[in-house]
Amino acid sequence: MPSRREFLGSVVAAGGAAVVGSWGVRAARAEPPPGGGATAAGGFTLPPLPYDYAALEPHIDEQTMRIHHGKHHQTYVDKLNEALKGHADLASMTVEGLLAKLDTLPTEIRAAVNNHGGGHSNHSIFWTIMGGAGVGGGEPDGDLASAIKSTFASFDGFKDSLAKAAMGRFGSGWAWLCLDGDKLVIDSRANQDSPLVDGIKPIVGIDVWEHAYYLKYQNRRADYVTAWWNVVNWKEAASRFGKAGG
Numbered sequence: 134m135p136s137r138r139e140f141l142g143s144v145v146a147a148g149g150a151a152v153v154g155s156w157g158v159r160a161a162r163a164e165p166p167p168g169g170g171a172t173a174a175g176g177f178t179l180p181p182l183p184y185d186y187a188a189l190e191p192h193i194d195e196q197t198m199r200i201h202h203g204k205h206h207q208t209y210v211d212k213l214n215e216a217l218k219g220h221a222d223l224a225s226m227t228v229e230g231l232l233a234k235l236d237t238l239p240t241e242i243r244a245a246v247n248n249h250g251g252g253h254s255n256h257s258i259f260w261t262i263m264g265g266a267g268v269g270g271g272e273p274d275g276d277l278a279s280a281i282k283s284t285f286a287s288f289d290g291f292k293d294s295l296a297k298a299a300m301g302r303f304g305s306g307w308a309w310l311c312l313d314g315d316k317l318v319i320d321s322r323a324n325q326d327s328p329l330v331d332g333i334k335p336i337v338g339i340d341v342w343e344h345a346y347y348l349k350y351q352n353r354r355a356d357y358v359t360a361w362w363n364v365v366n367w368k369e370a371a372s373r374f375g376k377a378g379g
């Protein structure tokens with residue numbers, strides 16, 4: 134049994150084996166049907182949370198985590214699977230692969246993959262780049278720290294830039310630190326739009342949909358953003374940065 138962290142980001146389809154890709158989330162191939170051929174559609178599953186629902190307390194409350202992971206993220210997974218019914222070739226791809234070729238997908242499923250595939254990918258990243266006491270908070274070190282410093286002048290400068298993007302996102306969306314080519318950038322998008330659609334690789338990011346904070350913070354998004362820095366898992370962020378080629 135792999136550790137929870139190793140297991141994270143892998144997705145197991147019924148009858149399939151866990152597959153861990155460098156970019157995380159993929160639908161494992163189910164056993165081919167007798168006679169071979171197409172794999173079953175609907176292989177995306179909710180990745181387990183790599184910590185307890187209460188682990189991010191007091192910064193992110195247990196009830197929010199239960200609903201956010203168990204209901205909201207599950208719904209993105211379910212609707213992604215539903216959209217891919219009848220598209221077994223696409224259902225066997227990784228969600229990152231689907232997002233990367235969004236503009237070539239059949240027009241009738243493009244919006245659903247953008248919304249629900251984006252939601253699945255964004256949240257799968259989000260759970261991994263947070264952690265509770267002893268894991269979350271502090272500052273990065275190593276190559277990621279150097280890159281942040283050279284891009285934003287200082288860690289505080291970076292925090293200000295990301296927080297501004299998070300606060301400036303009108304309505305629902307995300308603010309990310311991403312790798313665009315070999316450059317770190319701040320990227321903010323509406324709804325569940327993923328930077329991966331443009332070939333930009335998310336490193337760490339904050340969900341600013343109200344469902345991410347409303348129970349505890351109500352309309353006080355700024356308080357949630359401030360608290361979120363206490364749960365950022367910089368070790369995981371550094372790992373993502375390395376895998377992204379940073």
Ligand code: MN3
Pocket residue numbers: 201205256340342344345
């Ligand atoms: Mn969310």
